[in-house]
Amino acid sequence: MIRNVAFCARTSGLRRQASTLRTATPAVVQSYENPWERAEGKMGVVESWSRVMNLLRQHAPADHADLPGPATERMLAAAEERMGIPLPQDLRAWLLQNNLDLPEEDVDDDVACCGFAGFPDEGSFFLGIRAMEKLYANRSMPGGFDPPDQPDHPFWRNEWIPFLSDQDGWTGKFIDVRDGRIGRWFVGEITITGEYASLAHYFDSVAEMLTKIADRNHPVCEVAEGRLVWS
Numbered sequence: 001m002i003r004n005v006a007f008c009a010r011t012s013g014l015r016r017q018a019s020t021l022r023t024a025t026p027a028v029v030q031s032y033e034n035p036w037e038r039a040e041g042k043m044g045v046v047e048s049w050s051r052v053m054n055l056l057r058q059h060a061p062a063d064h065a066d067l068p069g070p071a072t073e074r075m076l077a078a079a080e081e082r083m084g085i086p087l088p089q090d091l092r093a094w095l096l097q098n099n100l101d102l103p104e105e106d107v108d109d110d111v112a113c114c115g116f117a118g119f120p121d122e123g124s125f126f127l128g129i130r131a132m133e134k135l136y137a138n139r140s141m142p143g144g145f146d147p148p149d150q151p152d153h154p155f156w157r158n159e160w161i162p163f164l165s166d167q168d169g170w171t172g173k174f175i176d177v178r179d180g181r182i183g184r185w186f187v188g189e190i191t192i193t194g195e196y197a198s199l200a201h202y203f204d205s206v207a208e209m210l211t212k213i214a215d216r217n218h219p220v221c222e223v224a225e226g227r228l229v230w231s
Contacts, residue, residue, distance in 0.1 A: 045090040048203035049097050055210040056119070062226030063119060071099035071129050079129050083136055083161075088177050090199045091161065101128025112138075112169040120206050122220070122230035124166045135162045135169055155191050163199075175199055 057064040076095060080086055087095075101107075102114045113135060115125030127135065139146075139162065145154035157176075160183065165172035171186040173195070182196035196202040212218040213228065221230050 044198065044200035045093045045203065046097060048200040048207065049094055051207045052203050052210065053098070055207055055214065059210065059214040060223050060226055060228050063228055066116060067098055067100060067119075068103075068128075069099070070097055071095040075099070075129055079133050083133055085136075085158065085161070085177060087161065088175055088180055088199075090180055091163065091175050094163075094199060094203075095129055099128045100126040101130045113165045113167055115165070118228055118230065120164070120209070124164055124172060127163050127165055127172075131165075132162055135165060135172075138169065153190070156185065160185075173202070 053064065053067075056067075073096070076087060076092055100116060102116070107114050107130075113125075113127065114131055115127060117125055119125065139156050139160075140158045141148070141156065144158045145151055146156045147154065159177045160174040161177060162172050162174045162185075171184070173182055173184050175182055176193065180198050181194045182199060182202045183191060183193040184195050185191045196205070209218065213221050213223060216222065221228055223229065
């Protein structure tokens with residue numbers, strides 16, 4: 001069930017502010033040419049996300065009604081300046097459709113990640129630009145990757161921007177600003193890169209999941225009273 005709730009996880013380092021990041025990653029600010037964006041353009045993301053929203057509105061209207069509207073170009077530009085890295089065009093296009101931050105009055109500055117619980121699954125949620133910025137600041141490293149002695153197979157790179165996370169910030173998905181591919185991290189395990197070719201491809205998988213739920217063909221989720229219910 002999607003609930004307008006802030007999750008808490010008091011892990012070390014989570015109180016670092018974006019100002020720390022500005023001194024940590026000055027060399028990262030540059031333009032990246034995304035081959036996928038040249039081939040498909042931002043409309044691929046808009047269309048894929050619209051399919052997700054249409055399915056959610058049709059089959060779980062109460063959950064759909066909880067989700068907020070778009071970010072603004074000014075909000076995104078300000079976040080880019082603070083983060084010290086440009087947002088990929090497909091990520092920008094998505095945030096200009098729905099910016100899934102909780103309302104400011106529901107946000108606790110001491111928590112790891114805040115979001116709308118229950119979508120896209122029971123244990124994780126999409127991040128709005130404010131939540132992305134906070135988690136990015138916590139993950140980024142002065143040398144550009146972590147650990148510093150493993151540049152070819154790092155746990156984290158500063159070119160990765162998280163857009164989905166669990167409540168603790170220990171696992172989630174990110175977009176690589178260099179090529180638009182989607183990866184997955186889990187603390188204590190090897191980070192997976194290229195799990196999906198693009199954000200649009202990932203949203204297509206979410207739409208397929210919602211279709212299975214609507215057809216009552218999903219093993220752990222069903223719809224009750226207009227909301228997704230996970231077992």
